[in-house]
Amino acid sequence: MAALCGRLLSRRGWLPSQQIVRHGSKAVTRHRKPMHIHRQKLLAVTQYIAPKPAIPERCIKPRKRVVQEPTSLEKLLQRDVEMTFRENKMITVFQNNSITSDELRLLRHRLMKHDIRMKFFPNQVLRSYLADTKYKNLLPLFIGHNIMIVSKEPKAKELLQTVRSTTQISLLGACIEDALFSRQGVVNYSRLPGMQIIRGEVVGGLTLMTSQTCQLLQTGPARLAVLLERYLKQQNEAATGPKEGENLEQKEMQGSQAS
Structure with a gap:
């Protein structure tokens, strides 16, 4: 019967639209083994932690403030x-x-x-x-x-x-x-004194300075005048000194003769 059907189908050129093919499937029996607890701890301890920035970002990038117009x-x-x-x-x-x-x-x-x-x-x-x-x-x-x-x-x-x-x-x-x-x-x-007291002190200081300046200006000419007077007096004494000595000797001789 099967041979007859095969002949008929081959003669007419007809082929079945579906073909059933059997494959040998294997069950998945290998699964990924769970990580050991010691390895998990080691990875957790050695995990890289990025350092935090010294300055917070909110300080580097200030907040944008909305400028409101005054009322x-x-x-x-x-x-x-x-x-x-x-x-x-x-x-x-x-x-x-x-x-x-x-x-x-x-x-x-x-x-x-x-x-x-x-x-x-x-x-x-x-x-x-x-x-x-x-x-x-x-x-x-x-x-x-x-x-x-x-x-x-x-x-x-x-x-x-x-x-x-x-x-x-x-x-x-x-x-x-x-x-x-x-x-x-x-x-x-x-604690500072009043303006009138300060003004009086300023005026007193200025007058004292002017008086001292006047005294300093007058000291030089007065001293020069005194020195000139002494110089003239010394010159007069030097010029009249010998004549007075001769007069004294003559008077002494006259007195001795009279005695």
Whole structure:
């Protein structure tokens, strides 16, 4: 039967569309062996760890800050700050240590008697103004709650005497006549004498110098005159000395003859 079918198929030229081929497949029995525990520890210990940079990346690459335009209120406050620094010769910065409103009102009233005023500005506005001015060294003082006490004339002595009884505020620094002072510098400045006393001392020193200069100029001619007088006197004595000796001898001889 099989031979007959093979003949028929070979004659007609027909071939089957599918052929079944058997392959010898083998089961996978070899698997990767797990790493030994000692080898795992050795690899973990000897694993390369890259050194960390000495300077953090956040310090090398600063963050990009978005520049915001100041509001109308901030512009108004900046204008007020600029006017305050321009019109006042003494600008002091105090730290506010939770002073009460009543004590603050009383202190303001005492300062007004000496024509000294208190100013309150946000630190953000002050720092933005001082960054591009000659007062930029005052920036470290404006941290936290601060009080600015200003006056048109340098009155450090009156200021310290008024603030002495108020312990809730402490002096940090000051700018007096475009010069920066620390707390001890302000204390030393307040101990200086007044302008009238200083002017009197300056005038006294100048007059003393002029008098000494006049004495020095007169000493030379006076000494020269004294020396010339002595020289003339010596010349006169040298010229009249022999004649006086002869007269004395003649008088002595006359006296001996008479006796």
